[in-house]
Structure formats: C-alpha cells, structure tokens
Amino acid sequence: MTASLSISLLVNGERVDAIVLPRLNLADFLREHLKLTGTHVGCEHGVCGACTVRVNGDIVRACLTLAAQSDGASVETIEGLSDSGEIADLQAAFRDRNALQCGFCTPGMLIAAQDLLTQEAEPDRARIREHLSGNYCRCTGYHAIVDAVEATARRRRERTP
Amino acid sequence: MSSPPANKTALSELDRPNSYIGKVVPRPNLDRLLQGRGLYVSDIELPRMAHVVFVRSPHAHAKIVAVDTGAAKRLSGVIAIVTGEELASVITPWVGVLSHLKGLKSAPQRAIAIGRVCWQGEAVAAVVAVSRAIAEDAAEMVAVEYEALEAVTDMRAALDPKTPVIHASLGDNLAFERVLDAGTVDAAFGGSDEIVEVEFVFGRHTGVTLEPRAVVADWNSAEARLTIYQGTQAPHMVQNIAALHLGLEEAQVRVVCKDVGGSFGIKVHIYADEMATYALAKLLRRPIKFVADRVESFNTDIHARDHRCMGRIGVRRDGTIMAFEIDDLTGIGPYSMYPRTSAIEANQVVNLVGGPYVTRNYRARARVVFQNKNVMCQYRAVGHPIACSVTEGLVDLAAAKVGMDPAEIRRRNLIADDAYPCASPSGLRFELLSHHAALNKLVKMMNYDQLRAEQAALRTRNIHRGIGIASFIEVTNPSAAFYGVGGAKISSQDGVAVRLDAQGSVICQTSITEQGQGSESLTAQIVGSVLGVSMSRVRVILGDTDQTPYGGGTWASRGAGIGGEAALQAAKILRKNILDVAAAILQSSPAELDIADDAVVNSADGAPRIELRELARIVYFRPDTLPPGIQPELMATRHYVPREYPFAFTNGVQASWLELDTDTGFIKLLGHWVVEDCGTLINPQLVDEQIRGGVVQGLGAALFEKCIYDERGQLTNANMADYLVPMAGEMPDINVGHVVSPTTESELGAKGAGEAGTAGAAAAVANAVNDALKPFGAIVTEIPLTPQIILSALGRI
Numbered sequence: 001m002t003a004s005l006s007i008s009l010l011v012n013g014e015r016v017d018a019i020v021l022p023r024l025n026l027a028d029f030l031r032e033h034l035k036l037t038g039t040h041v042g043c044e045h046g047v048c049g050a051c052t053v054r055v056n057g058d059i060v061r062a063c064l065t066l067a068a069q070s071d072g073a074s075v076e077t078i079e080g081l082s083d084s085g086e087i088a089d090l091q092a093a094f095r096d097r098n099a100l101q102c103g104f105c106t107p108g109m110l111i112a113a114q115d116l117l118t119q120e121a122e123p124d125r126a127r128i129r130e131h132l133s134g135n136y137c138r139c140t141g142y143h144a145i146v147d148a149v150e151a152t153a154r155r156r157r158e159r160t161p
Numbered sequence: 162m163s164s165p166p167a168n169k170t171a172l173s174e175l176d177r178p179n180s181y182i183g184k185v186v187p188r189p190n191l192d193r194l195l196q197g198r199g200l201y202v203s204d205i206e207l208p209r210m211a212h213v214v215f216v217r218s219p220h221a222h223a224k225i226v227a228v229d230t231g232a233a234k235r236l237s238g239v240i241a242i243v244t245g246e247e248l249a250s251v252i253t254p255w256v257g258v259l260s261h262l263k264g265l266k267s268a269p270q271r272a273i274a275i276g277r278v279c280w281q282g283e284a285v286a287a288v289v290a291v292s293r294a295i296a297e298d299a300a301e302m303v304a305v306e307y308e309a310l311e312a313v314t315d316m317r318a319a320l321d322p323k324t325p326v327i328h329a330s331l332g333d334n335l336a337f338e339r340v341l342d343a344g345t346v347d348a349a350f351g352g353s354d355e356i357v358e359v360e361f362v363f364g365r366h367t368g369v370t371l372e373p374r375a376v377v378a379d380w381n382s383a384e385a386r387l388t389i390y391q392g393t394q395a396p397h398m399v400q401n402i403a404a405l406h407l408g409l410e411e412a413q414v415r416v417v418c419k420d421v422g423g424s425f426g427i428k429v430h431i432y433a434d435e436m437a438t439y440a441l442a443k444l445l446r447r448p449i450k451f452v453a454d455r456v457e458s459f460n461t462d463i464h465a466r467d468h469r470c471m472g473r474i475g476v477r478r479d480g481t482i483m484a485f486e487i488d489d490l491t492g493i494g495p496y497s498m499y500p501r502t503s504a505i506e507a508n509q510v511v512n513l514v515g516g517p518y519v520t521r522n523y524r525a526r527a528r529v530v531f532q533n534k535n536v537m538c539q540y541r542a543v544g545h546p547i548a549c550s551v552t553e554g555l556v557d558l559a560a561a562k563v564g565m566d567p568a569e570i571r572r573r574n575l576i577a578d579d580a581y582p583c584a585s586p587s588g589l590r591f592e593l594l595s596h597h598a599a600l601n602k603l604v605k606m607m608n609y610d611q612l613r614a615e616q617a618a619l620r621t622r623n624i625h626r627g628i629g630i631a632s633f634i635e636v637t638n639p640s641a642a643f644y645g646v647g648g649a650k651i652s653s654q655d656g657v658a659v660r661l662d663a664q665g666s667v668i669c670q671t672s673i674t675e676q677g678q679g680s681e682s683l684t685a686q687i688v689g690s691v692l693g694v695s696m697s698r699v700r701v702i703l704g705d706t707d708q709t710p711y712g713g714g715t716w717a718s719r720g721a722g723i724g725g726e727a728a729l730q731a732a733k734i735l736r737k738n739i740l741d742v743a744a745a746i747l748q749s750s751p752a753e754l755d756i757a758d759d760a761v762v763n764s765a766d767g768a769p770r771i772e773l774r775e776l777a778r779i780v781y782f783r784p785d786t787l788p789p790g791i792q793p794e795l796m797a798t799r800h801y802v803p804r805e806y807p808f809a810f811t812n813g814v815q816a817s818w819l820e821l822d823t824d825t826g827f828i829k830l831l832g833h834w835v836v837e838d839c840g841t842l843i844n845p846q847l848v849d850e851q852i853r854g855g856v857v858q859g860l861g862a863a864l865f866e867k868c869i870y871d872e873r874g875q876l877t878n879a880n881m882a883d884y885l886v887p888m889a890g891e892m893p894d895i896n897v898g899h900v901v902s903p904t905t906e907s908e909l910g911a912k913g914a915g916e917a918g919t920a921g922a923a924a925a926v927a928n929a930v931n932d933a934l935k936p937f938g939a940i941v942t943e944i945p946l947t948p949q950i951i952l953s954a955l956g957r958i
Contacts (some may be wrong), residue, residue: 037197040197042455048881091192101679104371118751131891133888133891
C-alpha cells in the first residue's frame with residue numbers, strides 16, 4: 001500500500017484538509033471521512049450515477065474520482081446545493097410531482113438535472129431524457145422526473161425577463 | 162362503475178370536506194430525501210462497529226477442501242475470520258419449505274457454506290475488520306482450496322437421470338410440481354377450429370435495487386438483545402427468523418428499518434449473508450455492518466422469472482377461446498429461498514394463466530427444479546409477467562390465426578363486467594373486476610383506430626410499427642392464504658395505533674413499511690381525513706418492531722389495502738374518543754359535534770367549539786376540570802386482515818406502441834398506456850407512479866434484462882455495464898387511467914396497485930413486436946427481445 005497523501009480542497013464552500021490513501025475514491029471520502037452521506041454509492045463502477053457530485057462546476061462520478069485528484073478543487077454535494085438554495089425550485093418540483101420514491105438516486109438525479117438546466121434554457125423531453133440517461137432510477141420509470149425537470153425549466157424561463 | 166365514488170355510504174367517514182382521500186398531496190418528509198438527509202442502512206455507523214466482507218465461491222458447484230485464513234488474519238485491522246463451521250455454533254440452518262405447497266422439498270442451507278458450495282457467489286468465509294477496505298484486502302488473502310464438482314445449469318436437463326443430483330438426500334432435482342386439470346380440456350381442443358402451440362422463454366433477471374442489500378446487526382451482550390438495522394419490507398418477519406435461528410426470544414430482537422433504497426421484493430427475503438451478519442454480531446459481541454457491493458448483488462440478490470413455458474390455446478373461427486394449456490418449467494438455484502420459498506412463482510403461473518377469460522377449460526403443469534445458479538424467488542409481480550405473457554401471447558396468436566383484431570378477440574372473451582362474483586378455473590375468487598370497462602377506456606386513451614391507420618400507412622413506406630395489448634389480473638391484499646397457512650410466521654394482518662399528543666397533533670404507528678411507495682403518505686391521508694386533522698399535524702412512525710403494532714409490512718401489493726384499513730379503523734375509534742371528551746367539556750353530546758380543521762366544531766353549522774390543542778391540554782394537564790368519572794382515552798389501536806376473500810384481485814390492461822428497425826433489430830418504444838382498477842384511489846398520483854415504475858421494470862424484462870450464465874454456472878454479466886437496465890433515454894412516457902371498483906370487504910375499498918405495471922408490460926411489448934413482424938411472417942416468444950432475437954426471427958442472422 002502506498003503512503004498517504006495530504007490534500008486540501010473546498011467542500012460545499014468549506015476548506016477541508018485531510019490525509020488520505022491514494023486509493024480512496026471521492027465518494028468514500030465524502031461519505032466516510034466527512035459524513036456527507038447524501039452522496040450515494042450504487043454501483044461503484046461509474047454506471048448508475050447515484051454518486052454524482054459537482055467538481056469545479058462539472059458533474060462527475062465520485063466513485064470514479066480519487067480523493068487525491070480533488071486536491072485544490074471545489075466539490076459540491078447535495079447537502080451544499082440544498083443549503084445554498086440553488087436547486088430549491090427543482091427540489092420543490094420533484095416533491096410536487098412525486099419524482100422520487102425510495103430517494104436513493106435523487107441526489108445524483110437532481111445534480112445531473114441542474115447541470116442540464118444551467119446549460120440549456122429550453123430542453124425538450126427527449127433532451128432531458130438524454131441528459132439524465134446516465135442516472136439510473138429503479139422506482140419511478142423516469143416519466144415523473146422528466147415532468148419535474150421540464151416544469152422547472154419552464155418556471156425558470158418565466159422568471160427570467 | 163367507472164366513476165368514483167362508487168359506494169358513497171361506505172366511504173362516509175372519509176368523504177368529508179377536508180378529506181385527503183382521492184387527492185393528490187405531496188408525500189410527507191420528502192425534503193429529507195431531496196436534500197440527501199435520509200438515513201439508509203448504508204449510512205449507519207455505530208460505536209465499535211466493524212465491517213464484514215464475504216469470501217465467495219468462484220465455482221458453481223465444488224467441494225471445499227481447505228480454508229487457509231492464516232495470512233489474512235495477520236493483516237492489521239482484521240478482527241476475525243469466521244468459517245461456516247465456526248459460525249454454526251451461533252446460528253442454525255434452515256429449510257425453505259411451506260406445508261401448503263404440497264411436496265415442496267429443499268435441503269438445509271447454512272449462513273456460510275460448510276463442506277460444499279452450490280452456486281457461484283455462495284459465502285465460504287466471513288472477514289471482519291475495522292473498515293470495509295481492510296476487510297476486502299484480507300478477503301483476497303484467504304486461500305480456499307476447492308475440488309470442482311459437475312454443475313447442473315440447464316433446467317431442461319435437471320431431471321434427466323444422467324444429471325447429477327445436487328442434494329443426494331432429496332433423491333432428485335425436482336423441488337416442486339403442481340398439476341391442474343379443470344373443465345374438459347381435450348374436448349375443448351377437439352372442438353376448436355384452430356390450435357396454436359408455442360414455447361415462451363423468459364430470461365432470468367433480478368431487481369437491481371439502487372441501494373444494495375445492507376444490514377447493521379448490533380448484539381448488546383449486557384442487555385442480551387440484538388438490534389438489526391436492515392432495509393427490509395417485513396421487519397416482524399426478520400425479527401421472527403433471526404430469533405428462531407439464533408436461539409433467542411423474539412422480544413430479544415429489535416428490527417429497525419429507516420430509509421430503504423429500493424426493494425421490489427428483493428428485500429422481503431432472508432439471505433444467508435444477512436443471517437451470517439446477525440450471527441457475527443452475536444459471536445463477536447459488537448455491531449457488524451454488511452453492505453453488498455454491486456457484483457455481490459448480482460450474484461446473491463434473488464433472481465426471478467427463469468421460465469420455459471409451453472403454451473397451447475384452442476379457438477373457434479368466431480374468436481371464442483376454447484381452452485388454455487401450459488407446461489411450465491423453472492430453475493430456482495440450489496435451495497428454495499427462506500422463508501417464503503421458491504415455489505410461489507411457478508404456483509402463481511398455474512393460478513393466473515387464462516385468468517381474465519371466460520373459458521373454464523384449463524390444464525397446467527409446473528415443475529420447479531434445482532440447479533447450481535443463484536437462488537430464485539419472489540420479485541415484483543411474482544409469476545404475473547409469466548402468466549400474462551403466455552396468456553396474452555397465445556390470445557394474440559389465436560387472433561392472428563382466425564384473422565381477428567386483438568382488441569376484438571378480447572372483447573369476445575374477457576369475463577363480463579356484470580358476471581361477478583365468480584371464480585377462475587384454478588379456483589381464484591373474483592369479487593368485482595372491470596376488464597371491459599378498462600379495455601374500452603384504453604382503446605379510447607390510445608386512439609386505437611388512429612394508430613392502426615397510422616401503422617398501415619407507415620408499412621407502405623417500409624416503417625414497421627406494432628401495437629400490443631395485454632389484459633391482466635393481479636393478486637393483492639393477500640390473507641393468511643399466501644404464507645400463514647403453510648406455517649410461515651409472516652403476518653397477513655397489520656396494525657395501526659393512533660394518538661392525540663399534548664398539543665393536539667397526531668402520532669400514528671403502523672406496521673406497514675415504506676420503501677418509497679407512499680405508505681407514510683397514505684396513512685397520514687387516511688388518519689387526517691377520518692380525524693379532521695391537517696396532514697401536516699399527523700406524524701407517521703413505521704419500520705421499528707419496538708415501536709409499531711405487529712404486522713406484515715409492505716409487499717404483495719398489501720400496504721394500502723390492509724394497513725390503510727387498519728389506519729381507518731383506528732382513527733375512527735380515536736375520533737369517537739375525542740368527541741366523547743369534547744362533549745363532556747362542552748356539555749354537549751357527541752352526535753352534535755364533529756372535527757374539522759384541527760378543531761371540534763358543531764356538526765350542524767360547522768361553528769368552532771374547541772381546538773384540539775386546547776382539548777389535549779385539558780385532558781393531559783387539567784383532567785381535574787373534567788366531569789367526575791371521565792377517563793379520557795386519546796389513543797386507539799386497530800388491526801385488520803381480509804377475512805372474506807383470500808386475495809383482492811385487481812385487473813387492468815396495457816398497450817404498447819413501438820417501432821421495429823428490421824435492419825438492426827432495435828426496438829423503439831413510442832408509447833405505453835395502462836388502465837387499471839385498484840378500487841379506491843387514496844392518492845391518485847402515488848398510484849400512477851407505482852404503475853409507471855412497475856411498467857418500466859416490465860419493460861426492462863421485455864427488452865434488456867438478463868442474468869447471462871455460461872454452461873459452467875458462471876454469471877458472465879454481474880455488473881451494471883453488462884447487465885442492461887432501462888435508463889431515461891429509452892423509456893417512453895406512460896399514460897395511466899383508472900376504473901374504480903372498490904372492494905366491499907373493507908370500508909376503505911382499496912386494493913393493491915404496486916405490481917400491476919410489471920404484470921403486463923412485457924406481454925404488451927412482445928405482442929406489439931409480433932404485430933410489427935406480421936408482414937414478415939415471423940413471431941418471437943422469448944424475452945428479453947434483444948436485437949439478436951429479432952434478427953434471428955427475421956432470418957437476417
């Protein structure tokens with residue numbers, strides 16, 4: 001086993017200094033070291049999207065990212081995006097539309113949806129489905145999620161003069 | 162019948178101005194999950210908690226010659242390495258049989274294998290360490306010497322005398338067989354103008370819950386009590402089984418179930434590795450955590466549906482269906498699963514084939530065989546997708562044979578909506594179904610005639626689209642007939658306790674569980690409606706055997722119909738008790754009072770008399786001011802189990818509209834419609850979402866999902882990149898409609914809705930594909946409908 005590494009990063013705006021093993025992935029670092037358990041681990045091989053977080057503004061799979069790679073980065077998780085209010089309208093749309101059942105995919109799904117909504121103002125249903133097609137949901141069948149994202153896009157357009 | 166409310170008098174307690182019944186209201190506490198602040202078992206950490214990782218067999222069938230744990234034990238951070246022999250001192254083996262499944266046999270199964278492994282993935286040793294990473298490192302250092310044995314993998318050969326018998330003590334590889342012969346089948350086939358006979362093949366697939374199975378077991382040796390934190394659908398069942406096999410009283414076991422990351426039947430069973438985790442906690446006297454990784458999930462979560470079913474239908478030229486006959490074969494792995502057994506799916510297939518139709522002539526045989534693959538057991542819609550695909554596939558093939566439209570042949574053969582109550586040839590009793598109303602509504606919703614015209618027009622341009630229809634029945638609200646009569650200690654009744662707290666809010670404890678279906682919401686909706694209390698003031702507690710009444714939990718589409726009725730009855734008693742106290746305080750009579758918007762009001766004019774908050778203050782803190790002799794009772798408990806019908810059958814119909822690329826074999830789903838009848842709709846949005854989620858699991862089975870084993874019993878696609886699941890991009894929008902025929906057995910009138918979507922989706926898709934293939938004279942009867950199967954049917958490969 002290789003020697004531990006010292007890393008320093010921003011997590012939800014707070015500075016975090018830590019000593020980690022090189023093999024530690026970002027999802028385990030967030031969950032086990034920082035107790036940010038909103039980042040979920042579904043497949044641990046980059047397919048299901050449950051561990052989606054934002055690193056320097058881009059969405060990444062925390063299970064395929066090493067904690068050591070995040071040295072110097074700004075990492076945002078579902079806890080941070082909830083507390084800042086950035087996705088409050090999207091979360092409300094998910095709640096009103098019952099776009100979640102067990103909720104395990106939901107943090108990753110919300111972060112992936114927000115990524116689309118920050119890039120495109122008028123995504124149609126096919127575009128929403130395409131953008132979310134890296135996030136597995138076993139409960140909803142996706143229809144309600146697409147509805148909630150579509151409704152949020154519409155409301156944001158209406159708010160923007 | 163198609164417009165609610167169908168029985169207004171029976172629903173009077175709920176049909177009030179501030180009722181939440183039948184309304185779309187958001188589920189309580191969703192913000193917790195939306196903000197990533199839920200508590201799943203994989204999130205739980207306890208002081209002194211250690212992690213277990215299992216060394217699992219790479220062989221499908223092998224003798225364990227030696228297990229060398231020496232090097233692994235020396236790794237820093239390793240607490241213990243435990244073999245099957247060592248664990249056997251704390252936990253006893255089990256046999257997954259039930260007495261009502263006559264002849265079902267299985268062999269003793271252990272928490273960790275001793276002497277022999279029977280499937281790839283069976284645990285051989287447990288490695289316990291201070292972290293999961295260290296436990297995984299150590300697991301790689303455990304050296305196990307195996308002597309490979311011949312693996313029985315093909316279910317068709319399992320009963321061949323030349324095939325090795327997996328459990329010598331059982332004599333053969335036949336776990337269970339059932340035959341049924343109703344009506345006059347031979348005469349009916351003799352009187353048929355056309356007979357169609359085909360084999361339907363169903364891929365073995367699995368549930369793929371996004372949160373893998375997870376357990377934290379905490380044995381407190383000072384209290385002599387085991388607390389099990391587990392994502393389970395049936396906490397009291399887990400309590401019973403854990404106590405039974407660890408030599409404890411049930412009172413010594415507490416099962417706590419907080420948030421669960423998907424269940425779908427995967428988490429309603431007791432798995433060997435979970436038993437091992439309970440036992441390790443007791444053995445090592447500390448909390449032990451087990452969280453399956455994804456590869457383990459594929460290798461050990463129950464699989465389902467691996468069936469090959471010969472189907473035969475006789476039909477007259479006028480479309481009259483004369484008879485159905487099936488011969489079903491399924492392979493369940495090396496053991497019948499515990500405690501619900503692995504014979505239920507085949508048994509359901511026998512029960513359900515032909516279920517929507519009038520014909521009385523039905524013959525069936527089902528055989529369940531052992532094999533050296535992962536265990537198979539009940540997954541969402543148990544048996545229904547097989548029965549529906551066989552029945553509806555045969556009906557469509559018969560329609561094609563006599564040149565009749567698929568909707569028309571169903572109109573001519575579905576049981577009439579005014580024929581109830583009645584029974585099926587297999588003995589299922591139907592209280593009230595609505596096949597024709599549902600079909601009529603479906604045909605309208607999807608613009609059937611217009612789609613047929615569009616299909617015809619596109620065919621001239623070499624674009625091949627298909628329409629598939631599938632009618633179905635669904636077993637819901639099971640009584641003790643499902644498990645209890647066979648000797649399983651799995652409760653079919655549920656209980657709800659409701660109390661008014663000191664500030665006039667309501668606390669409600671229910672024995673049904675929540676895995677996202679909306680159990681908490683429907684309980685709060687019912688209690689709020691009956692009491693006249695705002696939903697925001699109703700708090701629902703579930704998933705804790707120390708806290709809730711005793712009950713079955715949430716599975717087999719039973720939560721709303723059984724747990725919901727218990728909530729209704731408990732709330733009625735509490736309401737009466739509140740009004741009795743209010744009448745004493747107000748010097749009125751209970752009949753002159755009502756409760757609305759969190760206050761006691763005059764029933765005549767609705768004028769507010771006393772807030773519940775104030776009533777509670779008096780009862781709890783100033784009972785001295787009440788009239789002499791009054792002992793208020795602001796808590797009420799009621800239990801409920803259906804007694805008249807063994808099952809509350811529901812019905813529905815689905816349709817698929819898709820396009821087939823005849824060059825690539827790819828299928829594009831263009832639309833999907835469902836009309837179903839689950840009786841009273843407590844929250845229409847939640848019902849619709851259960852249907853949609855269920856449909857997509859059925860679509861996964863139809864198009865993608867298959868556990869691919871090689872001839873040596875190796876699962877070759879045990880990861881999410883190679884095992885395909887439905888993702889947002891391939892799924893269509895799903896339109897859902899309802900017919901409402903409440904059950905009169907309960908006051909609530911609700912039947913189940915959780916499995917209807919899965920029951921019929923694959924059948925609708927397969928029928929649509931065959932419809933699209935019609936110009937080519939090809940048919941397919943195997944799912945998943947991969948491009949390879951389509952292109953083979955077309956003769957392109």
